[in-house]
Amino acid sequence: MPLLELQHSLISALFQRDQLAEAAKRVKAQGSLSSEQRVGIYRNSAHGILLDCLESLYPVCFELVGTEFFGRTAHNFIDQAPPTSPFLADYGAGFVNHLAEHPALQEMLWIVEVAKLEWARHAAWHTVNQVASDFAQLEGLSEAQQAELRFQLPASAHLISSNTSIHSIWLAHQEEYPEKPQFEKIDLQEAQQVLLFREQRRLHQTTLSTDDWAFLQAIQQQLSMGELAEQFADQLPWLFSVAMQEGWIYSFTTTPPA
């Protein structure tokens, strides 16, 4: 079908520079613009739309590396991995790995860590939490059932462990954050554990203590109450207390996972 071939040719030119001349053969030259320039307008526009999209997904990385570097890297990424989904919200996950492979960032991989955090924020915004459990229902359980209890974080939750201070770097780039750390004084070597989750119209992002981190990981690994008691001993009531009040624990199940 001629239409299929035509469309294949044009979309190839949008994402492969060397296909531009081929696509231009099917386009009329008019006025002061050559057919190649006319296809070029579309290549430029499609790239511009996706560049805007990447900028809004990775605003802190954009500031960290600057307009020119971000732009060039993004253009390469767009050609390397054109969108395949009609949902723009799906686009841009691979940009993190693209940054990780960039020769100029090999000495600055902490920027890639920030990119991971930014993608996790986007993903959390687009995730719907499961139905919250009614914790009053815990009262009537038998001892055996109690030991088999398992808990869940909100479905939107991401636990990110980084060898760099991603949370502080991120905060330092937030214009309106009142107590933002001074960027120049951040210690890059400080490892940070970050929890992200969405609560309706709000996104929570917080660093975790080593204890809370270990506890939430155990929760995420679906350890049973019996196993949790084994691992955390008399710390457990307190860990649960904090996690419940912060909204980190969202639901529970009384049957072992399948």
Add this chain to the structure above:
Amino acid sequence: MQNKQIITATLMAIGLSAALSVATAEDKKVETEKCTGIVKAGMNDCAANGHSCAGKAAKDSVAGEWITVPKGTCEKIAGGTVVKE
């Protein structure tokens, strides 16, 4: 036996925290709505609504794009030494 006591104490803690959360939910809601909004959430209209993009900085990158070094705020940070060309 030890575990049993921990579990009992933990369930009590959960029950107490859950009750507390319900009691403060109303206050929390007001506070949340005051300080958040879709703009503060960092949301952007990404889809292009049928418009064409003028493609800022969209110079076609040919050879040498990997040579470009980051020149943003990363230069300010201790330990973030930028490799010079």
Add this chain to the structure above:
Amino acid sequence: MTPNPILGCGIGLRFQHIDQILADKPPIPWLEILSDNYLTPGSVQQDYAIEIAQHYPVTLHGVGMSLGATEPFNDEYFQRLKALADQLHPAWISDHLCWTSAHGWVSHDLLPLPYTEETIKHVVQRIREAQDRLERRLVIENVSSYLQYQESALTEWEFITAVAEEADCKLLLDVNNIYVSAFNHDFDPCRYLDSIPIERVQQFHLAGYEDKGTHLLDTHGHPVSDSVWGLYKLALQRFGALPTLIEWDNNIPSLEELLAEAHKATEAHIHAFA
């Protein structure tokens, strides 16, 4: 639930303005919601859109159906769009007479079709299928374009008229797009307007273009130009005072400035017949 009537001149809903609109509830005749930004089920965006639709009449306008493509429709896209429409009760759903996908790739940019009899047949069948999937008549918009294909044998107005008649859909005439394409391809925009069947047109779009010297670029980043206001007046005289919407997507101004631009369209409604 019957959708509220769409009357007068509205604006496209942009995230920058949502908080202000929900807090102040300014009088806005209607809002066009860009469906593609609200398609994640249960997302915070959908949550806001639902609240907006509780207070204002809305339409849904999209860029992702890819009506002119040769690949099968994306089932999930239509399912999500249908679900969104079931929640928002838009007066109508519109998308563009173009294609955005081929070869497994998605352009997210509106790409023009070759204007041939063969394309008409193809697109008509696609629009019919889309209308069946969404269980409603669609409103189809003319796009701005920067190229014409060698194989195009028809004018754009012949093409769009034939498609609308055969697919039995409505038309959203983007007056700015007509002006931009007329400049870029050197045709008479008045002739375009005069060839479109009056009863097919449901709505107008207005936006601002950017003059790049060699061509006009439809960036939606400026106020509506004087020449487009002139063409809009002719459109009103031919098609009547149909619902009109101001699109602004780059350098988005304050809500007040955007509403002032919509007010200019309302003024044009009054003066077109004076």
